[in-house]
Amino acid sequence: MKKTVLVSGGAGFIGSHVTVELSQAGYDVVIADNMSNCDDTNYKGVCAILGRKLPFENIDFCDAAAVSALFDKYTIDAVIHFAAYKAVGESVAEPLMYYKNNLGSFLNVLEASKNHGTHVLFSSSATVYGEPEKAPVTEESPRQPATSPYGNTKQMCEDFLRDCVKAYGMHGIALRYFNPIGAHPSALIGELPRGVPNNLVPFITQTAAGKRECLSIFGNDYPTPDGTCLRDYIDITDLAKAHVCAVTRMIENRMDEPYEIFNVGTGRPVSVLELVNAFEKVNNLKLNYRFAARRPGDVVGIWADPSLAERKLGWKAVRTVEETLASAWAWEKHLMEQALQDK
Numbered sequence: 442m443k444k445t446v447l448v449s450g451g452a453g454f455i456g457s458h459v460t461v462e463l464s465q466a467g468y469d470v471v472i473a474d475n476m477s478n479c480d481d482t483n484y485k486g487v488c489a490i491l492g493r494k495l496p497f498e499n500i501d502f503c504d505a506a507a508v509s510a511l512f513d514k515y516t517i518d519a520v521i522h523f524a525a526y527k528a529v530g531e532s533v534a535e536p537l538m539y540y541k542n543n544l545g546s547f548l549n550v551l552e553a554s555k556n557h558g559t560h561v562l563f564s565s566s567a568t569v570y571g572e573p574e575k576a577p578v579t580e581e582s583p584r585q586p587a588t589s590p591y592g593n594t595k596q597m598c599e600d601f602l603r604d605c606v607k608a609y610g611m612h613g614i615a616l617r618y619f620n621p622i623g624a625h626p627s628a629l630i631g632e633l634p635r636g637v638p639n640n641l642v643p644f645i646t647q648t649a650a651g652k653r654e655c656l657s658i659f660g661n662d663y664p665t666p667d668g669t670c671l672r673d674y675i676d677i678t679d680l681a682k683a684h685v686c687a688v689t690r691m692i693e694n695r696m697d698e699p700y701e702i703f704n705v706g707t708g709r710p711v712s713v714l715e716l717v718n719a720f721e722k723v724n725n726l727k728l729n730y731r732f733a734a735r736r737p738g739d740v741v742g743i744w745a746d747p748s749l750a751e752r753k754l755g756w757k758a759v760r761t762v763e764e765t766l767a768s769a770w771a772w773e774k775h776l777m778e779q780a781l782q783d784k
């Protein structure tokens with residue numbers, strides 16, 4: 442019998458890509474989202490890629506009664522929880538908003554999962570490692586005190602899951618993402634930042650598209666080979682496939698421990714400047730950029746040791762940075778064409 446996965450935040454950037462991969466792997470997917478941080482572009486794109494309409498529920502995961510009713514309505518084998526706020530700077534300015542939303546929604550998911558025997562996959566982040574003592578980081582590398590309420594919610598939600606698994610005999614996996622970038626090869630779904638993008642790749646593509654005048658590279662005096670920060674940029678489709686492996690591991694009872702953590706990265710450090718150069722080269726264009734002051738809070742360099750995921754999940758990133766950057770640009774061009782058609 443087909444298994445059903447609930448994807449909270451399924452209309453967002455990561456959620457929509459995960460929905461596609463789960464569906465193509467043979468899972469029934471229920472998308473739930475309150476559309477507070479996106480429009481229906483990605484939902485429509487998911488349906489276009491799959492050639493059918495997927496069940497969609499407009500709910501706020503902070504509403505405990507609504508979450509409980511959702512778990513009653515469907516027989517959900519596993520839930521993947523993405524529904525959360527994700528802007529680091531905003532979380533510093535509005536900590537209560539972040540704590541209420543990101544913690545409250547996950548507590549409701551945990552409670553409903555406990556009551557229904559549902560497996561839980563939590564979308565965590567490499568942000569929990571802070572400025573690592575050494576890179577690459579393994580899952581055993583120590584977590585550092587969070588430097589923002591956003592980062593704190595990731596750490597706290599990991600702990601909520603660990604404790605619930607222990608107390609209630611549940612099963613849970615936390616995936617720690619490095620820097621997800623790119624878009625689906627169809628260019629029908631992708632990242633849709635509201636306002637000025639905080640993250641590097643959407644800023645690059647919007648600059649190339651002429652929506653932004655100039656990319657600022659934050660800092661070129663870091664102790665790295667070219668002076669710019671090092672990150673582990675993971676293709677969004679590769680990242681989405683890690684979720685299929687993790688959900689299957691839970692559903693098929695193949696876990697070694699009832700609570701497991703996996704890094705989801707490539708293991709390949711890439712500097713900001715290297716990424717910009719690769720974007721220019723693969724897409725055959727020139728980007729207007731300048732070096733600017735360091736951005737407060739940035740870590741110098743972090744990248745994953747992804748070997749645990751390879752060993753236990755049977756998952757490995759396969760796409761090259763060039764392929765991913767080509768997909769990011771294809772998506773931006775798709776958005777430009779859409780905007781022209783809508784005029």
Ligand code: UFG
Nearest residue numbers: 529568620639640641642644657658659670672713736739
């Ligand atoms: N950068 C620029 N210019 C920009 C934007 C980013 O030079 O306009 C640089 C940053 O300084 C950094 C790199 O590009 O060196 C990557 O920055 P992103 O904002 O794309 O990603 P981060 O590594 O800062 O963010 C990631 C996740 C967040 C998470 C954060 C915690 O995307 O969700 O790590 O450190 F919270």
